[in-house]
Amino acid sequence: MSKSYNQYNNQHNQDNRQGNSEFYDEEEADQWRHRQQLQKKDHEERPVPKRTPDEVWLIPPNVRPVDILGEKRFHVQRIEKLTNTHMIYNEDEAQIEIWGAREDIDQALKQWFALSETVLTKDLQERSKRKVKGWAKPEKALSEKQKRKIERREAREREDRDYRGFPPDRKPFNGHFVFPNSEIPISRIIGEKEETLHPLIRIVGDTYDSVEEATMRVKHLYIKVVASRSVPNVTNKDNAIVYKGWVLHMIEPPNKPYKVRIANPAPWFNKPHDVFGLFKLLEPVLEGDKISVVGKNGGSRELNPNSNFDALHNIRVSNVKRIEDALIKAFGTIHLFDEEIKMRIRFGHVCLTDFPREPLWAIDRLNDKILSDSRLQSKFATIANHFRQLDALFEILSDCDRQWDGSPFREYKILVIRRPPPMGRNARVEPWPCAFDVQFKEDGKIGLWNVTTHDKNILDINMSCLDNVYSWKLNIKTAKRLPNDKFNALGTFVYKLRLSQNNEHLVYSNTDEINVTSVCEKNRWKYWWGDHYVVEVTRYKFWDLKDKITSSPGVEVPLDKESAAVTYGVSFYRKSWEDNFAFNSNLNVGETPEWHPYDIMEETGGVNALLSEIRNFLEVLQDKLPLPVGNRQ
Structure with a gap:
C-alpha cells in the first residue's frame, strides 16, 4: 500500500510541474522569485523598535557633523568608552542619542560640549585668517573717550621711541658700565632688541643718584647672567640644556x-x-x-x-x-x-x-x-x-x-x-x-x-x-x-x-x-x-x-x-x-x-x-x- 501511495505522489508532483510550465513562462518565474527575495530581505532588515534615548545632544548647526564625530565616528567610540555609555548618531535629526546612568551621561555631555567648543573656536580662527577686505560700511566715528585713549597710546609710543635714542638735550650727569667679558653675547644681557633695558631707560639723568641707580642695575643684569652661566649643566638627548647644579x-x-x-x-x-x-x-x-x-x-x-x-x-x-x-x-x-x-x-x-x-x-x-x-x-x-x-x-x-x-x-x-x-x-x-x-x-x-x-x-x-x-x-x-x-x-x-x-x-x-x-x-x-x-x-x-x-x-x-x-x-x-x-x-x-x-x-x-x-x-x-x-x- 505504501509503495503504491509513493508512486501516486511522485506522479502527481510531476503532473503539477508540467501543468505549471504550461501557465508560466521562464521570465515570469524569475520575476516572482526576485520579488520573494526582496520581501524576505526587507523583513530581515526591518529595524527593531528601540526605546527612547535617555538623553540627546544636538550637533551645532554651523558645524559639519564629521568635525564633531571624527573620522569613522572616532569621537563617538572614544566618549562611549570613557563614560561607560551607549551612543548612536541619528543622521536625520542631526543629534547624538545617549543611553546610560545619569552621572555617566553628564560626563559624556561635558565631553561633547568641550569638543564642540574647540571645533567652533578653530573654525572662527580659520575664517578670520581667510577673511578678505571688501565692500563694507564706512567706519563709525570715534567717540571722545576713544580718541583720548588713542592719543594716550600714541604719546606712550612716542615717549618710548624718544627714550630709546639719545636725549634731546644734554644731561648734567651720565654714567657707564663696561662689560668685562666679551664672550657673553650682549643680547643675553639686554635682549635681542634691547627690550630688557626699557624700564631702566626711563630713569631720568638729571640727578646723580638716578644715574648711579641705572648704572648699578645694568651691572646687576650682567652679574645675574654670569651667575646663571656658572651653574653646572649638561645637554640631554634632545640637545636641550639641563641645569643639574x-x-x-x-x-x-x-x-x-x-x-x-x-x-x-x-x-x-x-x-x-x-x-x-x-x-x-x-x-x-x-x-x-x-x-x-x-x-x-x-x-x-x-x-x-x-x-x-x-x-x-x-x-x-x-x-x-x-x-x-x-x-x-x-x-x-x-x-x-x-x-x-x-x-x-x-x-x-x-x-x-x-x-x-x-x-x-x-x-x-x-x-x-x-x-x-x-x-x-x-x-x-x-x-x-x-x-x-x-x-x-x-x-x-x-x-x-x-x-x-x-x-x-x-x-x-x-x-x-x-x-x-x-x-x-x-x-x-x-x-x-x-x-x-x-x-x-x-x-x-x-x-x-x-x-x-x-x-x-x-x-x-x-x-x-x-x-x-x-x-x-x-x-x-x-x-x-x-x-x-x-x-x-x-x-x-x-x-x-x-x-x-x-x-x-x-x-x-x-x-x-x-x-x-x-x-x-x-x-x-x-x-x-x-x-x-x-x-x-x-x-x-x-x-x-x-x-x-x-x-x-x-x-x-x-x-x-x-x-x-x-x-x-x-x-x-x-x-x-x-x-x-x-x-x-x-x-x-x-x-x-x-x-x-x-x-x-x-x-x-x-x-x-x-x-x-x-x-x-x-x-x-x-x-x-x-x-x-x-x-x-
Whole structure:
C-alpha cells in the first residue's frame, strides 16, 4: 500500500510541474522569485523598535557633523568608552542619542560640549585668517573717550621711541658700565632688541643718584647672567640644556664602628618613580675583629676593623665646611635671580644609580674615594607609599594644635610642552617645557595658578645617615615665572581644566599650543615644628602621560581612567627662607632683593644649628616610622 501511495505522489508532483510550465513562462518565474527575495530581505532588515534615548545632544548647526564625530565616528567610540555609555548618531535629526546612568551621561555631555567648543573656536580662527577686505560700511566715528585713549597710546609710543635714542638735550650727569667679558653675547644681557633695558631707560639723568641707580642695575643684569652661566649643566638627548647644579654626596659618620655595604634594596623597598634601572643603597655593617670579603680578582681577603675615630671626626668637620661653602655659593648665585626660588630638606633614602663594584667599604675610604667623585649619581626615594604608614607621625605632629589652617592643601603640578603658534614671529622656535601649578576653589572653579619655565636645579646635598633608618637631601631650585593672562594660550589651557563630578580627579585637554606630558596631584598637610620650621607631609599621585601627548586638541582626558603611582613624602623648611625668597619673584630689571646670602645663614644659626634641627627630626621619624630589617641608612 505504501509503495503504491509513493508512486501516486511522485506522479502527481510531476503532473503539477508540467501543468505549471504550461501557465508560466521562464521570465515570469524569475520575476516572482526576485520579488520573494526582496520581501524576505526587507523583513530581515526591518529595524527593531528601540526605546527612547535617555538623553540627546544636538550637533551645532554651523558645524559639519564629521568635525564633531571624527573620522569613522572616532569621537563617538572614544566618549562611549570613557563614560561607560551607549551612543548612536541619528543622521536625520542631526543629534547624538545617549543611553546610560545619569552621572555617566553628564560626563559624556561635558565631553561633547568641550569638543564642540574647540571645533567652533578653530573654525572662527580659520575664517578670520581667510577673511578678505571688501565692500563694507564706512567706519563709525570715534567717540571722545576713544580718541583720548588713542592719543594716550600714541604719546606712550612716542615717549618710548624718544627714550630709546639719545636725549634731546644734554644731561648734567651720565654714567657707564663696561662689560668685562666679551664672550657673553650682549643680547643675553639686554635682549635681542634691547627690550630688557626699557624700564631702566626711563630713569631720568638729571640727578646723580638716578644715574648711579641705572648704572648699578645694568651691572646687576650682567652679574645675574654670569651667575646663571656658572651653574653646572649638561645637554640631554634632545640637545636641550639641563641645569643639574652642584651635587654633593656625604655620609654622616656613625657613633658605632660600622663599615658600609653598597647593597641591593630589600624586597619591600619602593624605588623612586623616575628610576628605571639598577640602584643600590648604603647600609651599615657592624665591625667585628675581622670581616671576610671577596676582592675584585676573586681572591679572599680580610678587612681589619676601622676604629679611627679621628678620621670620623675629620669627616664631620669637613661635612660642615662643605655644606657651608655650598650654601654660600648657591645663595650668591641666585641672589639676583628674578625667579621663583624654593629650598627644601627632604627625608627618605639616597639611592645610588652609579656605584663601584666593590661592595664593602671603610667609612673614611668610601668618603674619600666614592662620595667625593663627581661621577657619582643618585636619586631620592620618599618615605612611604600608604597613608596608614604615617599614622604615628600624624599623631605627634597634630599635638598642641600646630596644623595650618586649611590643611590639607591640594594643587596640581602639570608639566607640558609649549609649542609656538603656527603663524607669527615665533613659528620657527623649538617647543619648550613649562610647568603649571593650579589650585581649585571649593566650588570646583579655577583658583590660584601660575606658570614657570627654564627651571634650574642649583644645589643638591645628599646625606646618608648610618645611625638612622632615614637619610636627608637639601635641594635648591629656581624657575622663571611667566605672566598670568586668562586670555592668552596659557590661560586658555588653564580655564579648560576641571575636576570630575565628585571633585576627585583632574580632567584636562590639550590645545594647539600646549601638550601635557605628566600630572602630579599634591595633597599637603602643613604643621609648625618649633618656632621657625614647617613640616610638610605630601601625598604625591603621579601620572605619566607621554602616551597622551598626541591627543587631539579639545579631547578631554579624565585622569580617573589612567593609572597612577602614589607615594608619601616628608619635607622640612624654615619659614624665613620662604619669606626671603618671595622678594625675588617680584624683582624688576636689575633690582636686588632685601636679603643677603649671609643673612640666611645667620638667621638659621649657621650650619651646625641646621644640622642639629635635622637630626632631632630624624630621631622622631625613626621612632614613629620604623622600617623592616635591612637597608637601614
